Amino acid sequence: MNAPAQPIAAPSAQHLIRPGPPARCTPDPWIWQLDPAAPLPPDAARQPLVLPLAHWLALSPTRRSPCWGVWLGPVDDPEVLLPDLPTLPLVGVHFPVFTDGRGYTTARLLRGRCCYRGELRAFGDVLRDQVYFLARCGFDALSLRPDQSPEAALQALGDYSWEPLKGLAHAG
């Protein structure tokens, strides 16, 4: 069972890994707005903000900056972003607890059906033992939970050498 809702923590800037290739650890330039009710900071239009979906949807398209990204929670339907996806530089997907697997489907919907090509970021309870599978579902950026070692997580990206999404490739 999933843990009770806790306040969502912003991703740690030092715990961002990118599966690549090449797999690497990079600093996180984004500024994460976690509370949908929080006002936009001054000079927001030029800041690399990531807004909660509710906040994004509440803004009329003319008030949205092309510098901004959006993040989704596990119950959010990624298809509401369809009109915006071609120009969105970043979509975040929050994992409140690592056993909540909805974000994997969110990622596959975004990458497959929605043809989203920008940065797809997992954040929240992202642990080294799941990074391989997250990457396989289309995440190209993973903000680890701050107690996780980025080096170990980079190594875990190599846990398997086969590609499960093409698991049937050898069958046809």
Added chain:
Amino acid sequence: MYRYNETDQRLVEERVRQFADQMQRFLAGQLAEDEFRPLRLQNGLYIQRHAPMLRVAIPYGTLSARQLRKLAGIARLYDRGYGHFTTRSNIQFNWVRLEEVPAILAELATVQMHAIQTSGNCIRNITTDQFAGVAADELLDPRPYCEIVRQWSTLAPEFLFLPRKFKIAIAGGAEDRAATRFHDIGAQARLDEAGNVGFAIHVGGGLGRTPMVGQLLKPFLPRAELINYFEAILRVYNRHGRRDNKYKARIKILVKDLGLEAFAREVEQEWAWSRGGPNTLDETTFARMEAFFQPPALPEDDPQAPAYLEPLATHTPFARWVARNVAPHRRAAYGIVSIALKQPGVPPGDATAEQMELVADLAERYSGGEIRVSHEQNLVLPQVARRDLFALWDALRTRGLATPTIGLLGDVVCCPGGDFCSLANARSIPVAAAIQQRFEDLDYQFDLGPLELNMSGCVNACGHHHIGHIGILGVDKNNQEWYQLTLGGREGNGAALGRVIGPAFAAEQVPEVIAQLLEVYVAQRQPEEIFIDTVERIGHGPFKARVYGAGDRP
């Protein structure tokens, strides 16, 4: 049988390495219990009453003699010399040591076996008919499809953290011997008018604390769409299945809450996106898979061989065993042999290392080196020449493996219960033993005819008590063990759930109550009518009246 290619082999080896590392981090205190738990479950490792328990996958219940010998070796080296075959055609080792599990998994990998996804909230081991590929009444061999689904579901990255576990069964016959309607997805082979192969898909079946019979989601799914369609179902479930309450998290609850129609609409919408897409299966895939499961070249033989007919005529114990334990093979000169793991006094489904080795030897000598595991917790040799049956029977007898009670009262299905399982409300093994003892008399069992008795030690229903003609469920009343009886459960084409007959009983009463139920049957049955048909014809009333007295008649 399917043989791993390099990709499969690499996968299990990498899995062993990954899990060895996770275990080491756990033991070193670097991986929290909560974080290790789902990882170990996805590798079949439970922490149980006395010791950790390891559940090893036997994909669609098929084993080679070599694999069975390896299981025997593991039982001897790492356990107490035996293993427990389960109702989902897996094997469990009840006495392993935590630190040794990676070593066991490494041994399994040498014979193309593993424990991946035998537990946890993911797609579990695929099950099928234990007579697949040899049954006389089969439409098609389901094993190639099982293997395709196995490959797709193994580490399917999108579906490793579902709301709850997910079980798939695929059957190829007119008779459903895989209990498909008690699975999250049950697929039954069908041919359309043009002779194309497809499957009828049922969804939302299951036992456990909220037992339900699966509903028909799609009458005919073309086989090319198997993976696309399964993926659509899984995706709808992964997104919308409940995660707030683990007792309401199975897909059956989602189907019930949405209603079958609305659920089907969601699946169709999802499927519309993938239909004909990259995971569509093509004819070469089917052909390649089918090639793995070609029937062995069985020589022509005489179904009336004297080596078979003579002992059959003169040797009653052998004739009995043939009557119950040998099913028709599609070639008349051969039989499908069920080896009952139901020795009275031994927990149902248990086999010792010596028994496993004997069965492996006999499989090589008489049955093309292949063994099946049935969901009734028995083993099966799928192709034995009738002329060899007597020698086989004689050899099985030496290790107590010739119990001639397949499908009879003695063929009790039973979970480990309170003796091993920490979730149990009551013990189940001693009660099963008491019943087997009470009805030891084979003449009586043969007279009663086909009768399925299933027992579980708690509502999780690992012993499938709801689908036993007679079901027994262990319940807890004020910290005492009590047993509730259900009547009228049935698997197969007329699938039904049993209903509770009334207040529960103490352990020592159970055999007597069963005797009373059987008395009613014997008194009321019509010629050739089996127990469950009598129950369906006359209803529960007469049975309740006999057990509880007229005063408790509903």
